Amino acid sequence: MDTAGVKNEVAESIALWERRHKMFLYKGWQKVEKGTYWEPDTGNRIVMKDYGLLPANRKEWYFKLPESYLLIPACVIGLAVSIAMPYGIGLAIIAFICALYKILFALTSECEELLGRLLANIFIGYRPNISFFSGSSKKKRYIKKKIKGNWDNS
Numbered sequence: 001m002d003t004a005g006v007k008n009e010v011a012e013s014i015a016l017w018e019r020r021h022k023m024f025l026y027k028g029w030q031k032v033e034k035g036t037y038w039e040p041d042t043g044n045r046i047v048m049k050d051y052g053l054l055p056a057n058r059k060e061w062y063f064k065l066p067e068s069y070l071l072i073p074a075c076v077i078g079l080a081v082s083i084a085m086p087y088g089i090g091l092a093i094i095a096f097i098c099a100l101y102k103i104l105f106a107l108t109s110e111c112e113e114l115l116g117r118l119l120a121n122i123f124i125g126y127r128p129n130i131s132f133f134s135g136s137s138k139k140k141r142y143i144k145k146k147i148k149g150n151w152d153n154s
Helices: 003-020 067-087 089-120 138-148
Strands: 025-027 035-038 045-048 061-064
Touching: 067 089
Parallel strands: none
Antiparallel strands: 025 061, 035 045, 035 061
């Protein structure tokens, strides 16, 4: 085998190794290629449509993960739930939801009753038989006319 063939095989194996062991963690302000990057501290997702710099300071870390990788934990959680439900966890969850519903209902009714008692003692000062915007009271005029003996409603 000649040296050129060996060099080509070495170069191909190095390129294959680089593709397989591509960088997984990136820092802020690092130049990256297009893809989806996740920040684990805040859960922010950054989609790079082309080569560019990651936003943030140099202390923040980003994972390069395709969105399809999120299916793996979802499947594991679904599998765990499907295994655990037949063995009583489902009944415990239903009992917990019923207890929580009863607690919230009792709390709401007590708050409603307390507010009703508080608002019942508030004096607003509204008197519907007094009108301040219609001029002199028609009732007073009617009484004056009745006293005078003038039964005419004009």
